[in-house]
Amino acid sequence: EVQLVESGGGLVQPGRSLRLSCIASGFTFDDFAMYWVRQVPGKGLEWVSGISWNSGTIGHGDSVKGRFTTSRDNAKNSLHLEMSSLRPEDTAFYYCVKSTSRWLDFRYFDIWGRGALVTVSS
Amino acid sequence: QSALAQPRSVSGSPGQSVTISCSGTSRDVGGYNYVSWYQQHPGKVPKLIIYDVNERPSGVPDRFSGSKSGNAASLTISGLQAEDEADYYCCSYVDSDTLAFGGGTKVTVL
Numbered sequence: 001e002v003q004l005v006e007s008g009g010g011l012v013q014p015g016r017s018l019r020l021s022c023i024a025s026g027f028t029f030d031d032f033a034m035y036w037v038r039q040v041p042g043k044g045l046e047w048v049s050g051i052s053w054n055s056g057t058i059g060h061g062d063s064v065k066g067r068f069t070t071s072r073d074n075a076k077n078s079l080h081l082e083m084s085s086l087r088p089e090d091t092a093f094y095y096c097v098k099s100t101s102r103w104l105d106f107r108y109f110d111i112w113g114r115g116a117l118v119t120v121s122s
Numbered sequence: 123q124s125a126l127a128q129p130r131s132v133s134g135s136p137g138q139s140v141t142i143s144c145s146g147t148s149r150d151v152g153g154y155n156y157v158s159w160y161q162q163h164p165g166k167v168p169k170l171i172i173y174d175v176n177e178r179p180s181g182v183p184d185r186f187s188g189s190k191s192g193n194a195a196s197l198t199i200s201g202l203q204a205e206d207e208a209d210y211y212c213c214s215y216v217d218s219d220t221l222a223f224g225g226g227t228k229v230t231v232l
Contacts, residue, residue, distance in 0.1 A: 045160070045168065045211050047221035059219055095167065106215040108158035108173035115167065 002026035002111050004096045009116030012086055020116055022079040022096030027111075030054075030074035033099045035109060036081050038092040041117075048094065049081065053102040064090075086120045093117050126151065126212055128224035134202045135232045142227045144195040144212030150222055152193035156215035159188060159197045162226075163208045171210075172197060199229070207231045 008020040022034070036048040049060045049070040058070055069082040079096055093115035100110055127145040134140040144151065144159075151157055159172040170179055172188035175195065185200045195214070199206050212224040 044226045045213075045223040047223065050221075061220065104219060105156070106219065106221045107156045108170055108213070109160075110170055110179065112167045112169075 002098075004098060004111055004113035006094065006096050006113045006116035009094065009118050011119045011121065013122050014087060014120055016086055017082070017084040018086060018118060020081040020083070020094055020096075020118070022113055024077045024079070024096075024098070027098070029077040031102060033101055033104050034072060034079045035097045035099060036070065036079075037095045037097050037109070037112075038090075039095065039115070040092045046092075047106075050099075050104045050106070051079070052104050057104050059104055083118070086118075088120050091118060091120045126214060126222050126224035128210075128212060128227045130225070131228045131230065133230040133232055134199075136202055136204065138202050139198060139200045140202060140229060141199075142197045142210055142212075142229070144197070144214075144224050146193050146195070146214055146222070148193060150193075150214040150216040151190065151195050153217060154215045155190070157188065157190060157195040158213045159186075160211045160213065161208050162211065168211065202229075202231055204231050 003025045006022045012018045033052045035050040051058045051070045067085045071080045095115045096113040097109040098111040132140045157175045160168040161171045162168045171182050175190045176188040187198050209226045211226050
């Protein structure tokens with residue numbers, strides 16, 4: 001079964017850091033670009049970042065650029081999101097999502113993880 | 123990042139058709155055929171139902187269809203069913219390698 005499982009969410013104070021991870025199974029992880037998409041509870045979706053199959057191309061949305069870093073470890077089938085200088089407006093469910101291409105083509109996402117809730121509050 | 127414009131809600135009776143619009147610009151919807159649609163039931167994860175404007179993944183009923191004209195895309199649900207009650211999000215590639223989602227449309231089956 002194709003599966004993405006996020007971990008690392010939780011409550012964090014403003015200005016602090018947090019690292020999310022996503023473990024993939026059921027498909028050849030290093031054949032596909034991966035992305036992070038977030039959703040404020042009860043609100044819409046927002047693209048956070050994307051990383052190509054070989055980490056050669058990485059992109060971040062304007063609202064997190066310079067604060068978030070995306071990486072992957074193909075040997076461990078894992079995707080990571082390092083979040084720093086966190087703000088209350090970063091509070092959201094963070095979904096790990098799989099693309100159908102090796103490259104960051106932003107076409108569509110066929111598999112979504114269940115999400116990890118990050119709450120930024122003092 | 124630009125946000126695509128969707129109506130907040132649409133409704134229809136079982137068996138009817140409803141159409142959800144997704145309005146963008148020439149930098150996103152109008153400039154590329156990379157429009158996708160996601161269905162999200164309450165408390166669930168988004169599910170891909172349309173990609174590349176009008177393609178359906180396997181397993182998605184053919185009552186879901188997508189189209190595009192100019193800078194606007196549309197999702198039509200024909201023969202509305204109770205299980206179609208959900209939130210629907212459009213999504214498009216934006217030039218300079220970013221991605222935009224619509225604000226979401228709640229579909230209510232009367």
